[in-house]
Amino acid sequence: MFETGVRQFRLALGIATGRRIDPRNVERLVGDVLATLAEFGAAGADAAELVEGPTANPQDRLEFTNSSLRRTAKRLAAQSPFYARHFSSAQIDPAKLDVAGLRAIPVTVKADLTERPGDFRCTDTPAYLATRSTGTTGRPTEVWLSRYEMELWPALGALASVLRGELRPGDVMQVNLSSRSTVAVHQAANACRLAGAGCRPLGIVAPEAALDGLADGGATILLTNPSYLAELITAARRAGLGASDFRLRRLVVGGEVLSASLARAAARTFGVQLVEDPYSMTEIVPISGRPCSQGHMHHDTNLGLTELVDLDTGEPAAAGALGTLVITPYFPYRDCTPVFRYDTRDVARCLPDTPLGCELASVPATSLILGKADHLLRIPGREVVTPRQLMEAIEALPAEPWPARYRAAACDGRIRLTLPASAIAGYGQAEAVRHFAAAGLDVDLDIVGDDQAVSLRHTRSDMHETTFASPHALVGA
Amino acid sequence: MPVVTFPIPQWEESLTLFCVILTGLIVVCAGSLAYFRYVRMERPPVGTFNTRDVVILLIFIGILPFVYGWLPDPFVTCVLAVTFASALYIGYRPLLGSVGIWLAIGLLFGLNIWSSHYVMGTIPGWQLWYTEQSIVVGLSAIAVCNLYLQGGMKLRHVAWLSLGLAAYDILFASYYPLTGRLIARYITHPLTPVMGMRFGEVDYAVGLGDLLVYSLFFVAAYKAYGARAARIAAVVIVVMGGFATAFIPFLFNFTNANLDILIPAQSLFGPVAFVTYLWMKRHYGRERTMAEYLASQGGTAAAPQVEQAPAPQPASI
Numbered sequence: 017m018f019e020t021g022v023r024q025f026r027l028a029l030g031i032a033t034g035r036r037i038d039p040r041n042v043e044r045l046v047g048d049v050l051a052t053l054a055e056f057g058a059a060g061a062d063a064a065e066l067v068e069g070p071t072a073n074p075q076d077r078l079e080f081t082n083s084s085l086r087r088t089a090k091r092l093a094a095q096s097p098f099y100a101r102h103f104s105s106a107q108i109d110p111a112k113l114d115v116a117g118l119r120a121i122p123v124t125v126k127a128d129l130t131e132r133p134g135d136f137r138c139t140d141t142p143a144y145l146a147t148r149s150t151g152t153t154g155r156p157t158e159v160w161l162s163r164y165e166m167e168l169w170p171a172l173g174a175l176a177s178v179l180r181g182e183l184r185p186g187d188v189m190q191v192n193l194s195s196r197s198t199v200a201v202h203q204a205a206n207a208c209r210l211a212g213a214g215c216r217p218l219g220i221v222a223p224e225a226a227l228d229g230l231a232d233g234g235a236t237i238l239l240t241n242p243s244y245l246a247e248l249i250t251a252a253r254r255a256g257l258g259a260s261d262f263r264l265r266r267l268v269v270g271g272e273v274l275s276a277s278l279a280r281a282a283a284r285t286f287g288v289q290l291v292e293d294p295y296s297m298t299e300i301v302p303i304s305g306r307p308c309s310q311g312h313m314h315h316d317t318n319l320g321l322t323e324l325v326d327l328d329t330g331e332p333a334a335a336g337a338l339g340t341l342v343i344t345p346y347f348p349y350r351d352c353t354p355v356f357r358y359d360t361r362d363v364a365r366c367l368p369d370t371p372l373g374c375e376l377a378s379v380p381a382t383s384l385i386l387g388k389a390d391h392l393l394r395i396p397g398r399e400v401v402t403p404r405q406l407m408e409a410i411e412a413l414p415a416e417p418w419p420a421r422y423r424a425a426a427c428d429g430r431i432r433l434t435l436p437a438s439a440i441a442g443y444g445q446a447e448a449v450r451h452f453a454a455a456g457l458d459v460d461l462d463i464v465g466d467d468q469a470v471s472l473r474h475t476r477s478d479m480h481e482t483t484f485a486s487p488h489a490l491v492g493a
Numbered sequence: 494m495p496v497v498t499f500p501i502p503q504w505e506e507s508l509t510l511f512c513v514i515l516t517g518l519i520v521v522c523a524g525s526l527a528y529f530r531y532v533r534m535e536r537p538p539v540g541t542f543n544t545r546d547v548v549i550l551l552i553f554i555g556i557l558p559f560v561y562g563w564l565p566d567p568f569v570t571c572v573l574a575v576t577f578a579s580a581l582y583i584g585y586r587p588l589l590g591s592v593g594i595w596l597a598i599g600l601l602f603g604l605n606i607w608s609s610h611y612v613m614g615t616i617p618g619w620q621l622w623y624t625e626q627s628i629v630v631g632l633s634a635i636a637v638c639n640l641y642l643q644g645g646m647k648l649r650h651v652a653w654l655s656l657g658l659a660a661y662d663i664l665f666a667s668y669y670p671l672t673g674r675l676i677a678r679y680i681t682h683p684l685t686p687v688m689g690m691r692f693g694e695v696d697y698a699v700g701l702g703d704l705l706v707y708s709l710f711f712v713a714a715y716k717a718y719g720a721r722a723a724r725i726a727a728v729v730i731v732v733m734g735g736f737a738t739a740f741i742p743f744l745f746n747f748t749n750a751n752l753d754i755l756i757p758a759q760s761l762f763g764p765v766a767f768v769t770y771l772w773m774k775r776h777y778g779r780e781r782t783m784a785e786y787l788a789s790q791g792g793t794a795a796a797p798q799v800e801q802a803p804a805p806q807p808a809s810i
Binding site: 021045048054056057060061179 | 536
């Protein structure tokens with residue numbers, strides 16, 4: 017108990033002063049939390065502050081944000097060749113930076129990172145591990161990470177997870193993510209190690225192999241992408257498996273838009289209450305967003321700053337408007353290849369300017385992620401159509417065409433939507449058009465053969481990894 | 494005019510001391526158990542008592558007499574005031590509220606300081622001082638006992654602590670009698686950490702530390718294994734902590750059973766408490782956790798807070 021007090025004080029001091037946090041100290045705190053849960057069944061009354069941070073008060077949060085931004089910008093100006101030039105050309109004094117002055121700094125775009133990755137690396141930090149984005153929306157981005165980051169993030173993740181009861185000793189987490197997602201896999205495995213849980217990183221293997229791990233392998237947590245989850249549901253139904261065949265208590269997906277119909281089907285098939293759909297991205301780790309029960313996406317304020325920037329003006333998005341998430345991870349949480357005001361191109365809608373009534377009301381929020389900015393459909397005289405709107409409507413079709421394969425384009429003031437034939441099987445084209453109209457989408461359908469389905473829209477589940485033991489099997493539309 | 498008193502037979506002194514200790518034991522142990530059953534203290538968000546805490550406590554207890562010996566008396570009073578005030582505040586704020594507890598602490602301390610300066614010199618004066626002293630010490634022992642036990646201290650920890658204190662007592666009461674000298678020097682000052690009474694010219698008292706260990710052992714046995722184990726613990730406490738401690742001077746024919754002689758009570762109690770713990774562990778098995786204890790009382794331990802998760806995050810794009 018005395019030692020735990022000292023560890024908490026050290027962590028709080030690190031957060032408050034912005035110095036590097038000792039990952040070992042956080043790891044030991046995870047052990048303390050486990051001991052506390054074993055003795056008392058729950059953490060004490062103020063445990064949430066350990067995870068959420070003491071920044072519920074808006075004024076305190078603003079001061080914390082300003083000092084974190086200054087600290088991060090000062091380090092980048094000194095250590096990152098890209099940002100030294102970037103700040104200099106924008107005539108920014110990092111020591112005087114605050115939230116209001118942030119807009120003077122142009123956002124960093126993906127092209128900057130893919131074309132000059134070496135310029136982003138801080139000169140005072142040795143690189144340890146590279147991670148790549150999967151490249152489903154273009155050229156993959158490679159980000160180098162330091163050993164410090166790879167020790168700190170799992171420790172902080174495990175601390176939050178065990179405090180929230182998301183990860184417990186005895187859990188078995190099955191990870192069906194691309195094996196190239198080194199950060200996510202590393203983080204999952206190490207968080208499990210710290211929490212006394214098991215981890216089974218399988219990759220995007222044949223769904224049958226993954227189902228074996230979920231059913232007979234006794235997995236209690238599944239971490240995957242929505243498109244692969246869709247394949248798993250289809251394979252489970254084909255094999256006659258249902259909720260009683262699984263021990264899952266949590267199902268966590270990320271990296272793609274999760275439709276409501278797919279989430280409902282997954283919950284039913286695997287016997288979980290809900291499918292958790294947090295937001296994260298390779299380039300901006302360890303920043304994340306959490307959805308609440310009212311369908312907001314709440315963005316972490318302790319490890320970084322998330323702005324919602326209007327797609328057209330570059331100014332903060334107005335209430336009700338669409339914007340792109342621009343994210344700045346703070347030092348000391350991002351160390352080796354940091355980014356500052358990184359434009360994720362992930363689109364969300366700004367919430368109305370009224371107090372939130374959800375369980376995470378003290379944490380700033382936007383709408384759920386609606387898709388990539390480059391995939392928005394702009395039709396003159398009409399509201400912008402987002403990828404989420406299209407996916408929700410397609411995946412709600414009676415044929416359950418998961419994961420949704422489609423191509424959409426604006427054509428003569430209407431949406432030209434290309435679907436594989438299996439998507440409207442047994443439904444008829446006219447009925448399908450009415451289905452989309454009911455969802456507020458005025459579409460002209462263009463039906464192609466199922467052999468062209470994969471080429472219509474790439475998903476992460478397309479990156480199947482073969483093994484000697486099981487055949488390469490593509491499931492779904 | 495002070496009443497002149499005369500020495501009494503040693504067996505009578507031992508019997509009186511036993512009664513004083515027994516009274517203290519009953520008040521503190523019963524009070525601690527009642528508090529443990531009916532009052533829930535706030536606990537820190539993370540942290541539970543562990544073996545290293547026992548070591549830290551023993552080191553602290555080992556160093557403290559030297560610090561007290563080195564500090565001038567007014568500073569010792571200040572340290573004791575902070576210690577007692579903290580214990581009382583933590584223990585009784587849930588019952589009295591912030592204002593009520595500070596008023597109570599002020600009243601108790603004020604009366605104690607006043608009585609230490611103005612009522613000594615007569616038997617009734619001493620008795621008033623001891624009564625007031627005993628209230629502060631008893632309430633503090635109950636609070637600290639619950640602070641530790643509700644903080645996750647187990648019977649195993651208490652047993653090891655008792656064993657450590659046994660060694661400590663032998664060292665500091667017998668071979669290096671620092672504790673006795675401190676008590677003799679400080680006995681008339683405010684907030685002396687003893688619970689006792691004066692009858693005739695003889696002081697009969699039991700130390701705060703002893704009472705704390707007894708109540709810890711008693712309530713920890715109850716928490717770990719239930720009422721039956723608590724009864725066994727009570728017998729051990731009464732026999733070793735009360736009877737043996739009180740009658741040692743008589744049995745070994747000490748010529749002066751006044752407080753000038755400090756009986757190393759823990760050296761008698763500690764080893765027996767430790768053996769009792771080993772027996773209980775063998776006989777009853779694993780100790781109950783606090784959550785299991787609460788569940789057994791019909792209350793339910795709070796379930797871990799479950800919210801939606803960021804968990805280990807999948808990378809995107």
